[in-house]
Amino acid sequence: MTIHFDRHRRLRGSETLRKLVRENQLTVHDLIYPLFVVEGENIKEEIPSMPGVFHFSLDRLREEIEEIIQLGIEAVILFGVPNHKDETGSQAYAEDGIVQRATYEIKKMKPELLVIADTCLCQYTDHGHCGVVDDGRILNDPSLELLVKTAVSQATAGADMIAPSNMMDGFVTAIRHGLDEAGFTEIPIMSYAVKYASSFYGPFRDAAHSAPQFGDRRTYQMDPANGREALREAASDVKEGADILMVKPAMAYMDIIRQVKDQFDLPVAAYNVSGEYSMIKSASANGWINEESVVLELLTGMKRAGADLILTYHAKDVAKWLKQK
Numbered sequence: 001m002t003i004h005f006d007r008h009r010r011l012r013g014s015e016t017l018r019k020l021v022r023e024n025q026l027t028v029h030d031l032i033y034p035l036f037v038v039e040g041e042n043i044k045e046e047i048p049s050m051p052g053v054f055h056f057s058l059d060r061l062r063e064e065i066e067e068i069i070q071l072g073i074e075a076v077i078l079f080g081v082p083n084h085k086d087e088t089g090s091q092a093y094a095e096d097g098i099v100q101r102a103t104y105e106i107k108k109m110k111p112e113l114l115v116i117a118d119t120c121l122c123q124y125t126d127h128g129h130c131g132v133v134d135d136g137r138i139l140n141d142p143s144l145e146l147l148v149k150t151a152v153s154q155a156t157a158g159a160d161m162i163a164p165s166n167m168m169d170g171f172v173t174a175i176r177h178g179l180d181e182a183g184f185t186e187i188p189i190m191s192y193a194v195k196y197a198s199s200f201y202g203p204f205r206d207a208a209h210s211a212p213q214f215g216d217r218r219t220y221q222m223d224p225a226n227g228r229e230a231l232r233e234a235a236s237d238v239k240e241g242a243d244i245l246m247v248k249p250a251m252a253y254m255d256i257i258r259q260v261k262d263q264f265d266l267p268v269a270a271y272n273v274s275g276e277y278s279m280i281k282s283a284s285a286n287g288w289i290n291e292e293s294v295v296l297e298l299l300t301g302m303k304r305a306g307a308d309l310i311l312t313y314h315a316k317d318v319a320k321w322l323k324q325k
C-alpha cells in the first residue's frame with residue numbers, strides 16, 4: 001500500500017501516552033466553590049432546583065467548611081441571603097450583614113481558606129435589581145457608592161478577594177479606589193467583567209431569592225448575541241484595575257472565554273452557573289448521562305477554552321472524583 005496519511009492514533013495508543021501529550025489538566029486548585037449563607041439557626045436546607053447545594057446558617061457552616069478543606073478545595077465565594085431587604089440593600093454593607101459575619105467566622109475557623117465576597121445588591125434590595133432604582137430605572141453612578149461601601153465592609157470582615165458582579169459601568173475603578181482609600185491595597189478584584197443577561201441563572205435566583213421584581217437585567221447585563229462587546233467590557237475593567245476577569249455563564253460562552261484569554265494577559269475565570277449545574281444533575285438523576293464523565297469533560301472544556309479558574313457548584317464532587325483517579 002503506497003498511500004500516505006497521518007497516523008494520529010499513534011499518540012493515543014495507551015493511557016500513559018495519552019497522559020504524556022494531554023494539553024489541559026483540570027485540578028482541584030482551579031476550583032472555587034460557591035456557598036449560600038442565610039440568617040437563622042440550625043439551617044441546612046437543600047435548594048430544590050440545585051440538588052446537593054444547601055443554604056447554611058452560620059452555626060451549621062463549620063461542618064461544610066471542614067468537608068471543603070478535607071476535599072482539598074482552597075477557595076469559596078460567598079452569597080448572602082438576608083432576612084431584611086430594602087430599597088437600598090442596606091444589609092449588603094451592614095457591619096453585621098450575613099456575608100460579613102460568615103466571612104469573619106470562616107476566616108476565624110480556617111484562615112488558610114481563601115474567602116471571596118460576591119459584591120452586589122440584588123440579594124439585598126426589595127426590588128431585586130443590582131443597583132439603585134429610581135422611577136423604574138436602574139441608576140448607574142448612585143449604585144457605585146453603595147457597591148464601594150459593600151466591598152469595603154466585606155474586606156473589613158476579612159474577605160481575601162472582592163468579586164463585583166453588578167455590571168454597573170465604572171464599578172471596578174470605584175471599588176478599587178474605595179478599597180485603596182480604606183487601606184486594602186492588597187485585596188484583589190475579580191471582576192464579573194463579562195456577564196450576560198442569561199436564562200441559565202434561573203436556579204440561582206431561587207437560591208438567592210434575587211429575582212427582579214420588575215423588568216429584567218438587560219440594561220446592565222450583556223446581550224447574549226454579542227461577542228465584540230465582551231472585549232470592550234473586559235478592556236474597561238483591565239484599565240480600571242481588575243486583577244482577574246470573569247466570564248459568566250461558561251457553557252454557552254466558551255468562545256468568549258477564549259477571546260478574553262487571547263486578548264488580555266490577566267487570569268480568566270469562568271462561572272459554571274446554576275442552570276448548567278441543574279441540567280446535568282437532572283439528566284444524570286434520570287440515568288440519561290454519566291454525571292462524573294460529563295462534568296469532567298465540561299470543566300476540562302472550560303480549561304481548554306482558556307479558563308484559569310472555575311467557579312462551580314460541582315466543585316465538591318469534582319474534588320472527590322479527581323482524588324480517586
Ligand SMILES: [Zn+2]
Nearest residue numbers: 120121122130
Ligand atoms: Zn446582582
